[in-house]
Amino acid sequence: MKITLKKKKLTTGKLSLYIEYYKGKIVDAEGKVKHNRDFEYLKLYLHENPQNPKEKQENKDTQKLAEDILAIRQAEYVQGKYSIRDHNKPKELFLDYYEKKKQERYQSDQNYDNWHAAQKHLLKYCPKNLTIEEVTPDFIRGFKRYLDTEATTSAGIGLSQNSKYTYYNKFKACINAAFDEGYFSSNPLRGIKGFEMGESQREYLTFNELQSLYRAECKYPMLKTAFLFSCLTGLRWSDVNKLIWGEIREETDNEGKPYCKIIFRQEKTDGLEYLYISNQARSLLGERKNESDRVFRGLKYSSTNNAEIVNWSNRAGITKHITFHCSRHTCAVLMLENGADLYTVSKFLGHRELRTTQIYAKIVDSKMKEAANIIPELKL
Template sequence: MKITLKKKKLKNDRNSLFIEYYKGSQLDKDGKRIHIRDFEYLKLYPYQNPQSNSEKKENKEIELLAEQILSIRKAEFFQGKFDIKNTSKSKRRFLDYFHEKTEEKIDSPKNYGNWTATLAHLKRCIGPNLLFEEIDESFIKQVRNYFDKEARTKSDTLLSLNSKYSYYNKFKASLRAAFDDGYLSINFASKTKSFEQAESQREYLTHQELQALANTESKYKVLKNAFIFSCLIGLRWSDINSLTWSEVRDEDNGVSRINFRQQKTEGVEYLYISAQARSMLGERKDPSERVFKGLKYGAVYNNEIVRWCNRAGISKHITFHSARHTNAVLLLENGADIYTVSKRLGHREIRTTAIYAKIVDQKMKEAANLIPEIKI
């Protein structure tokens, strides 16, 4: 790349100074040579023909400043080309940077919790004064080895495979961000392998269990309505909690749907809902008002789900997210194809939905042996 300081004449007897980044040339489809250039306008305007001493002095100061900017731009280019670290950024402490990235996730409770937990682990295996300039492949291996063989839970047990996968991926994400932000000249995230993710146990309710739960009172009516609503349509906790009446659309033909942006993927979804699901929402209120007003996230409501299930005679470890699993399994059991279920759940990849298909297939296998053996 060729980096050059240039000027352009303006109509007001001034010049406009800019930096041209010449990136070479290439032939277009017609065989014509195209020159590739980028421009950075410096917003510096020296006189074309300075007359007075003050004008000449101003021109001299402007030209000096422009030359200094040009030198900085050239230095930045060569730093990147030859993997030279930015010396000022490389002096920053890594844990301070990770903490900053953690705080950026505060609006996403679950993600923020995972980043916070990762930070707590990193403080156990990384010195508080470790600088970016000290990070190398040996350091990356040291952190990976910590999560693999040393990190322990609050119960003093080794981390599960999924915990290793989650925490180490947060560490890799911070390395990738540090590279993008100029703190590292090497993208170490691309040079280290993540842990394999284990297939998690997806607890769900059968139709009979869901009916038993519906027939059982919960201490918090809003929790009961929100949970069963999620079982019927498959929304995540975060989307249920943030759902407002402006996102609930009642069409003239009696069909209802919700238009919302998924908190996790940020994708816009249009989800048709059954008449029963719509009836659970009650009468329409102010557009900006939350549909499930008073719903809260925390130990009190989580514990109530367990107690509510116990009162209904359900011994499974059910969480609010189990409602989403329940919806997927019930849809597949009742004839919905896997592609439709995937779209309704807002999955980006069909393989995520395929896990539920395995559950249904396993139940089909179990059903094959339900009929008692007959004597022939």
């Protein structure tokens, strides 16, 4: 493994110093080279162009400190490689170590939000001065019990099964990382089971119900258009609400056929997405406006709009409890029912993990089971 000190230019004009841990590369089945790197951001900064003796001295001092940290990290690696135990590592504060692991996910975009949400509960349960060596099996069981019986959401209600599953897994990943890096002589997680992942019900509209909804009157035309657009594209409320015309690209392919796609950053994950949309979805939007204009001007999240979606559904003869997010579920189910494969639907919805999309596949399977009993029984 190569451990090197590197710099990254920030928008502030300063240079951020970080350590890169290069663990080599692999070539996948398609011949693509993938590099395995980890990063440790030191929270040390250099002036890119020092203007006076003071800034030059600050750069010199900061660079020296960063190089000293690099030397320590290189020594730690040698100690770990040759099984020389560093007795100071287990005395590091556990909350500080968790923060470091969380920040690594921020740079690599690996479930940072979930790590951050789990940290809020960990801060409530874990003493501030708890060291890594004090993370015992009893401590782990205690935190699991806390998530299960005491932890609440910001609204004051208990955590859902999937939230317990997610938060405990981030906590567990942190401990596993500490074990891999030599903070523990044995893994304190051994023999402790985590939470089972729960299956949440995802309400959706069938094709006929969506058709009925289109024909029914909605008190707020912009809300109706936005909801139908989400049903055809799978966009979340947050992404529909902030969508601007500059993110909608209308182009032609090599054969001269027009097509439309949206290039945007997901509000939830901050990931850049490229989403192709149908001609019908584009037609719902009407005449193009200025590039900086919101597509759905005047749309806003409110209890009034939420109540109108329910009332609108009732006018369409739909008795299900429909929310705006059901439009996203509707898109997923309709795509699967009409032949799209699971991987494509997962990418279409911007899911990070395929298992998130597999819930919809189960819904489609259940509809197939229902369809098997539609044929009347023969009189045999």
